[in-house]
Amino acid sequence: MSRPPRARESVLDAFEQLLVDDGERAATMDATARAAGVSKGGLLYHFASKDALEHALLERLVTLVDADLAEMASSPEGPVAFFLRTSVMDDDALDRALIATSRLAQRGSAEATESLRVVRARWAEALRPHVRDAAALDLVLLVSDGLYYNNALTAAAAAGPVPRGVGLDALVALVERATR
Amino acid sequence: MSRPPRARESVLDAFEQLLVDDGERAATMDATARAAGVSKGGLLYHFASKDALEHALLERLVTLVDADLAEMASSPEGPVAFFLRTSVMDDDALDRALIATSRLAQRGSAEATESLRVVRARWAEALRPHVRDAAALDLVLLVSDGLYYNNALTAAAAAGPVPRGVGLDALVALVERATR
């Protein structure tokens, strides 16, 4: 896997950021090219169509999830706590890719929806051995989904209703008690 | 409050359904008019602009949430169980309005985002007296958000990863044990 050209990565970064910060409607090819500092023609050399651009974002997501699963498996606090804590958006690469993908899914992209389904299934498999039963697994996954959903809604704007700091500690402790 | 004309309601229904089933991109004024069986001019008589159409959807949401809060308060199984069970999309009017609104919010509509925030705060206030502490309230709200998020993603398509039947019973019981 040779590393892709810099300009290509810049375009993909810009597309992702527009999706996350300004929503799906704002992430046009024109706006993406402008934000990446290339012309529309330049963008279209790297990504022949909007579909190609979206597809590349989904490939990036898969790569980042692979890394996250590895980190989760060897996390000192345990996979469940690690999973919940990292569900609170920290503006890292995985969070951005995940929110951007969920924007595409909600615009109606079948491929994006399927990617989210696959990613969620992989997390579920990694967590299953560390919780009591099926309901406990549902609980952990749904709390994580809830955290992402709230982050996805509030975008770059005001601090949402998502718990942080002491509140997050209490929530994680509560979920661990209920599911272990 | 006089009841609005039939055609106006048909247009609003069609707009809502397009948002829920096919995503925000598909819910154009043209497509909405076609789905409602009126012309674009006919639609624009009732809703002078796309903003007006979206605003009407948010008003419908508020009305439906008022009714839901009343029902929740007098629910025999208790507000928490009622709240969680009705978070699993049953394709009722409130579910459709809520999912449609969340599509608008993710397109970047500030008014839709604010509506969701207000609605969530009202639910939080209604639930607060029935849970142990702040972390327990977070837990209930986040599980509900997670359920809606998954329903919003899977749209009309294949059965999502959301628990139903026996699985839902077990989840509700688990949350009640953890938060009461």
Add this chain to the structure above:
DNA sequence: GTCTATAAAAAGATAGAC
């Protein structure tokens, strides 16, 4: 690899007939 210019379609909105 990157650019400019431009075509083709779709979107929101206006005007005015009926």
Add this chain to the structure above:
DNA sequence: GTCTATCTTTTTATAGAC
């Protein structure tokens, strides 16, 4: 109240120069 016709802007995509 509802329609058709038309205008403007935006978005995706193509063609071809450099």
